[in-house]
Amino acid sequence: MNFYGLFGESLVHSHSPSLHKLIYQKIGLDAAYKLFAFPPTQLKQAMDGVRTLSIKGVNVTIPYKEAVIPYLDEIGPFAKKLGAVNTIENVNGKLIGHNTDYSGFGLVLSRRNWDVNGKIAVILGSGGASKTVEAYLMDHGIQMIYIVSRNPERFKDTKNKQYTNYEDVQYLKGDFLINTSPVGMYPNVNETPLSETSIQRFDYLIDLIYNPSETTFLKLGRENNKQTANGLDMLVGQAVRAVEIWEKCSIDEQVTKELISEWKKRHGESL
Known part of the structure; x- marks a missing residue:
């Protein structure tokens, strides 16, 4: 099983774990997604922890999208252009920053x-x-x-x-x-x-x-x-792209549409 997560300062009400669980179910992936909330003073330790614990990848949210950059081994050209990282890929201890928010x-x-x-x-x-x-x-x-x-x-x-x-x-x-x-x-x-x-x-x-x-x-x-x-479409879209990066796969556009529809139904939103 692969382990993933979300880095942020306040994550109590984040929907990301349940969203990623839904994505994994849709594509038949054996994986787990956890929340990692910590203050800015512990950012370096958190990044070291990704390597130490062999976490395969993490998403990054407020206030760390720019702050994580100095702790990365490599930054994709797109993330470099934007000056912001929201997805980190762990390739055998090498941390690579990406941006899927675009x-x-x-x-x-x-x-x-x-x-x-x-x-x-x-x-x-x-x-x-x-x-x-x-x-x-x-x-x-x-x-x-x-x-x-x-x-x-x-x-x-x-x-x-x-x-x-x-x-x-x-x-x-x-x-x-x-x-x-x-x-x-x-x-x-x-x-x-x-x-x-x-x-x-x-x-x-x-x-x-x-x-x-x-x-x-x-x-x-x-x-x-x-x-x-x-921001729901953006949440789902960036999460799907992150999974594609982590798992080196391609997720069909129809799957993304189904994810958005199912998410809205679960949370009582009108389509």
Whole structure:
């Protein structure tokens, strides 16, 4: 049996173990998936533990997607480009970093036939997940991206990318509004990164959070007749890609669709 897991700081309400169990059942894989929660001061020990305990691979979530990079032996070209790792592969003690969030985010858009070409997007947050979303949008023809950060002065603007703060974002409007921050995540379910007034100036709202399935951010969008999507498709998509990397296999697209449908039924969400 192969052992896998998830690295993060607070994982009490993570759905990843049950999701991976479902994937393993679907493809007939004998494997186990565990949660590994620890404070930032123990990151090095945790990475050493992957080698010592012969854990075949781990996923990485907030706040370690960028912090794990110095502890890796190798970084795939895509993860290097994004500056963020969410999947680590253990090949005989050699730790290789990958990023599967890119394909996961693409699934959110493709399943809804949402086209970003020529559009304007505002991304809330400037961490690892934000970089992944930014790269996907750039690769698919976005016209302009505004990235909202608590410290925008740390970044450099480009021709089609500008950084701003949470005070000035209230003056922006566009097509896509994407929350990559943890604001609104369980248990702080009443929080929202932007006010209802700001939300009204966009057509499509995406929240990478999937627990709760409808954040206050998305609820405000729905009540204002906006198109909304949570992070479930991204969660499933990136998990499937991680298993493909770990097991050196290819999982059929239909299996991914079935996984999303079964997951929604289990959790009482409408299809």
